[in-house]
Amino acid sequence: AQSVTQLGSHVSVSEGALVLLRCNYSSSVPPYLFWYVQYPNQGLQLLLKYTTGATLVKGINGFEAEFKKSETSFHLTKPSAHMSDAAEYFCAVIPNFEGGNKLTFGTGTQLKVEL
Amino acid sequence: ETGVTQSPTHLIKTRGQQVTLRCSSQSGHNTVSWYQQALGQGPQFIFQYYREEENGRGNFPPRFSGLQFPNYSSELNVNALELDDSALYLCASSLTGTSDHEQFFGPGTRLTVL
Numbered sequence: 001a002q003s004v005t006q007l008g009s010h011v012s013v014s015e016g017a018l019v020l021l022r023c024n025y026s027s028s029v030p031p032y033l034f035w036y037v038q039y040p041n042q043g044l045q046l047l048l049k050y051t052t053g054a055t056l057v058k059g060i061n062g063f064e065a066e067f068k069k070s071e072t073s074f075h076l077t078k079p080s081a082h083m084s085d086a087a088e089y090f091c092a093v094i095p096n097f098e099g100g101n102k103l104t105f106g107t108g109t110q111l112k113v114e115l
Numbered sequence: 116e117t118g119v120t121q122s123p124t125h126l127i128k129t130r131g132q133q134v135t136l137r138c139s140s141q142s143g144h145n146t147v148s149w150y151q152q153a154l155g156q157g158p159q160f161i162f163q164y165y166r167e168e169e170n171g172r173g174n175f176p177p178r179f180s181g182l183q184f185p186n187y188s189s190e191l192n193v194n195a196l197e198l199d200d201s202a203l204y205l206c207a208s209s210l211t212g213t214s215d216h217e218q219f220f221g222p223g224t225r226l227t228v229l
Contacts, residue, residue, distance in 0.1 A: 018208055032216050041218040043119075043205055044158070090157050094216055101209055101216050102148065105157035112171050 002027055002095050006106035011029070014114050019063075021044040021109045022090030026072065031093040033074040034063055034103065038088045047089075050074065051096075086113045117142050119208050119221035127227045128196050136191040136224045138206030146211040147189040148169070149181060154201040164189055165211050188196060193226075201228045 007022040025031055032051045036044040048059025055067040065076045074091060091106040128134050129209045140147050146165045151159035160173035164183035178194040187208070193200055203225050207218035 034217075041225075044207075044224040045220070046217060049217060051214065090136075092157075101146070101211065102160050102163055102173075102219060103158070103218060104152075104160065105150075105204075107157045108155075 002031060002093055002104050004091050004104055004106035006089075006091050006109050007106065008109055010110045010112065011014075012112040012114060013081045016080050019076070019081045019085065019111065021057070021067075021076040021089050021091075021111065023074045023076065023106060024072050025074065025091075025093050027093070027095065029096065030067070030069055030072075031095050033065075033067060034092040034094075035059065035074075035076050036090045036092060038108075040088065040114055042047075044090065047076070051062055081111075081113045083113050083115075086111055118144070119206060119219050121204075121206050121221040121224050123224060124222070125225045125227075127229065129229050130196055130198060131197050133192065133194045133229075134196060134226060135204055136193075136204050136206075136226070138189045138208075138221060140187045140189070140206075140208030141219050144208040144210050144219070146209045147183055147187065148207045148209070149189070149191045150205040150207065151175070152205060152223070153199075154202070158205055161191070170211075196228045198228050201226060 003026045034049045035047040050067045092103045148163040149161040152158040162172040167183045182190045203223045206221045209218045
C-alpha cells in the first residue's frame with residue numbers, strides 16, 4: 001500500500017529563515033504528489049501539486065517543492081518564513097496507477113515561526 | 116463559485132448514538148470524498164462517492180456509511196458511536212474524469228463523542 005513519511009512532526013524556524021519540510025513516498029511508480037496546509041480549526045488548503053511535467057513546482061504563498069524520483073521525495077521549501085506560515089503541513093499522494101483520486105496523507109509537520 | 120460547505124460545524128454525541136454529517140460539493144464537481152482526522156494525525160480516507168455510488172472505501176467498519184445525492188451533495192452517517200470516533204470529519208469535492216486530481220476541502224465538522 002502507498003505510504004507517505006514526513007520527517008519531523010515539529011519544525012521551528014526564525015522569521016526570515018529558510019523553511020524545509022520533508023516528505024518521502026513509498027511507491028515504485030511515482031504517484032501524484034500534494035502539499036496541503038491546515039490552520040487551526042480549519043480545513044485543508046492546497047499549497048501545490050505535482051502530477052506531470054516540470055519537477056519543480058511553485059505554489060501559493062511563496063512555497064515550492066521539487067519532485068525527485070531517485071530519492072522518492074517531494075520536500076516543501078520557502079526561502080523566507082513569515083509569521084503567518086505557522087500552521088500544520090501535510091504531504092499527500094494519489095497513486096497514478098489507480099482510477100479515482102483517494103488521497104493518502106502523511107502524519108503532518110507542525111511549523112512554528114519565531115521572531 | 117461556491118466552495119465546499121459542511122454542516123454542522125460542531126457536534127457532541129454520546130456513545131451508541133447515531134450521527135449524520137452533511138457536505139455540499141463545489142459547483143461543477145461530481146465526486147465527494149470523506150476523511151477522518153483524529154487529533155494530532157493526518158486525515159484518513161473513509162470513502163468516496165461518484166455518481167451516487169460508493170467508489171472506494173478505506174479501512175473503516177460498515178457502521179460508517181454514506182450517500183451522494185443527484186446534486187452531488189453527500190452525507191456521512193455513523194452508527195453506534197464510539198469514543199474513538201471523536202475527530203474532525205473533512206469532506207472534499209473533486210471532478211472525476213479529468214487529469215487535475217485536485218480535491219477541495221470543506222472546513223470540517225468537529226465530532227465529540229462522550
